[in-house]
Amino acid sequence: MQRRTIFLDDSRAMKDCSSRVKLSSSLVNAADLNGKERLDQVLEYFLTQDLKKHSLDTMADSLESQLLALYSCVKGDAVTELVRDPRLAKLIDALAQHLQPYTSTQIAFLIFSMLDQFADAGAEMTELSVRAGLPYLSNITSMIAESPELLIGVLMFYTHSASYELHGRQQLLLYASADELLRPISLLLQLDSCEEEREDAMLHDASNYFSLLSIVPAPILQPLGSFLGAFLANCSYDFDGEVFAYLRQMLFFFFAITPLFSRSDEWRRVGNDLLLGLNNFCMHQDFGTLLGGFHAWRLCIQLIKIYRDMTKQLLCFIANVASTSVNNDVFNDIATLEFSDILSSILATGIHNAYVDVALTIEVLFAQWPPYRKTFRESSLIKVLVDNLYSVTHIVVNSSINIISITVAEAWEEFFAAGLVAALAHYLQNALIKRTVSCTTKFTGRCFRILHQMMELSRGTTLEEPVMSTLSTDVLYECYLSAHDFPNMAVYASVSTLIELVRMRHESM
Numbered sequence: 001m002q003r004r005t006i007f008l009d010d011s012r013a014m015k016d017c018s019s020r021v022k023l024s025s026s027l028v029n030a031a032d033l034n035g036k037e038r039l040d041q042v043l044e045y046f047l048t049q050d051l052k053k054h055s056l057d058t059m060a061d062s063l064e065s066q067l068l069a070l071y072s073c074v075k076g077d078a079v080t081e082l083v084r085d086p087r088l089a090k091l092i093d094a095l096a097q098h099l100q101p102y103t104s105t106q107i108a109f110l111i112f113s114m115l116d117q118f119a120d121a122g123a124e125m126t127e128l129s130v131r132a133g134l135p136y137l138s139n140i141t142s143m144i145a146e147s148p149e150l151l152i153g154v155l156m157f158y159t160h161s162a163s164y165e166l167h168g169r170q171q172l173l174l175y176a177s178a179d180e181l182l183r184p185i186s187l188l189l190q191l192d193s194c195e196e197e198r199e200d201a202m203l204h205d206a207s208n209y210f211s212l213l214s215i216v217p218a219p220i221l222q223p224l225g226s227f228l229g230a231f232l233a234n235c236s237y238d239f240d241g242e243v244f245a246y247l248r249q250m251l252f253f254f255f256a257i258t259p260l261f262s263r264s265d266e267w268r269r270v271g272n273d274l275l276l277g278l279n280n281f282c283m284h285q286d287f288g289t290l291l292g293g294f295h296a297w298r299l300c301i302q303l304i305k306i307y308r309d310m311t312k313q314l315l316c317f318i319a320n321v322a323s324t325s326v327n328n329d330v331f332n333d334i335a336t337l338e339f340s341d342i343l344s345s346i347l348a349t350g351i352h353n354a355y356v357d358v359a360l361t362i363e364v365l366f367a368q369w370p371p372y373r374k375t376f377r378e379s380s381l382i383k384v385l386v387d388n389l390y391s392v393t394h395i396v397v398n399s400s401i402n403i404i405s406i407t408v409a410e411a412w413e414e415f416f417a418a419g420l421v422a423a424l425a426h427y428l429q430n431a432l433i434k435r436t437v438s439c440t441t442k443f444t445g446r447c448f449r450i451l452h453q454m455m456e457l458s459r460g461t462t463l464e465e466p467v468m469s470t471l472s473t474d475v476l477y478e479c480y481l482s483a484h485d486f487p488n489m490a491v492y493a494s495v496s497t498l499i500e501l502v503r504m505r506h507e508s509m
């Protein structure tokens with residue numbers, strides 16, 4: 001098979017390829033293809049035809065003409081009319097039965113173009129198309145390998161079909177195994193040989209991943225990426241199945257397309273879908289071992305600095321590898337001031353959907369890499385977390401409270417010096433007294449527990465008096481009293497202790 005580098009205008013290539021069926025269909029008289037009568041005539045042809053080998057041999061031209069006519073009838077919004085037609089299920093079955101070893105490549109391409117149209121019309125249509133088409137796919141495997149155009153048609157059909165979960169599972173896996181779906185793609189892209197030849201190089205230099213691009217045929221790259229992304233992103237309940245065996249190849253493919261992320265939002269969406277799918281498998285016991293051994297996180301760290309709209313899934317992937325990998329190299333790269341600055345930037349610049357992943361990453365670092373606690377105390381994270389408590393955006397404040405509750409035991413002095421008590425007082429006063437911000441007992445309760453922790457941790461230190469004094473202000477005392485009836489026993493205990501502190505200090509004055 002001829003190989004071409006993908007550093008071409010692949011969007012133009014895709015446009016040219018996808019337009020071929022439209023150009024072909026324009027050869028049919030448009031006037032004959034409009035209206036319900038013409039659609040009825042075409043449907044009648046497919047629903048009454050006797051599907052035998054000799055009829056396909058002798059009527060190939062007629063069949064192709066009828067397929068073009070049908071495509072013209074159902075393309076675009078017109079397909080929604082056919083959705084309500086009771087003959088649709090029989091039509092889809094009839095089309096699928098034409099996928100025989102002796103079928104021409106052009107006919108197979110037209111059939112998949114129509115199945116793709118149906119699959120894109122809604123979940124019910126997708127199920128009908130998948131159930132009818134997949135059993136016949138093995139009949140045309142050799143054609144797919146020889147025809148990039150047909151492969152693109154199949155991949156586009158796959159993409160729309162893979163975009164749905166059915167009965168809690170990836171829909172395609174209900175009608176075909178992961179091996180049947182993914183093995184042909186693996187062989188086509190020579191991913192197995194890439195693994196063996198480049199494994200050592202990948203461990204030391206992420207740029208070696210990019211060499212995969214030289215063997216991926218340019219026109220199929222976009223539809224292939226869209227399919228793999230949609231497939232993985234909707235595999236959240238299939239992580240114990242055959243799919244896991246292909247995760248490393250999915251990761252290689254992700255790295256192969258990273259130079260394309262700068263081209264369009266669509267490429268970054270594909271990348272996000274692939275990462276989402278990989279992250280779905282993070283609870284698998286071998287996740288960290290399988291994916292972490294290739295230093296995959298290093299490229300993810302570089303991508304976070306560039307692509308704001310990919311931050312969430314990139315950071316989630318890094319945290320998942322760190323939490324499951326037995327390779328300590330990941331901590332050497334993320335338990336650093338530089339990476340902490342990246343986390344600070346995410347929190348400071350309002351990438352809200354990644355806040356929970358920042359918290360997860362910090363929690364993993366604190367739990368599994370104790371040396372990071374010193375790094376955290378020296379980082380810019382502490383100031384950003386305190387500053388964010390003054391925000392009027394719930395997710396910003398709540399995320400800061402979550403992270404502070406995880407880290408305050410190890411960095412209470414630094415938090416105190418950064419003005420944490422005053423910031424919490426500001427938040428609690430607005431939430432409980434002024435009621436200018438909405439709140440829940442979950443987060444206000446955590447604030448009181450943080451203050452209680454700081455009181456206990458400061459005892460016997462040089463900061464005891466400054467901390468006790470700051471905890472005993474009139475503003476905080478009013479907040480303590482307003483929270484004394486909270487239904488949470490842990491919060492009640494913390495608030496009671498803080499109230500007692502204020503009363504004792506007032507009595508001693």
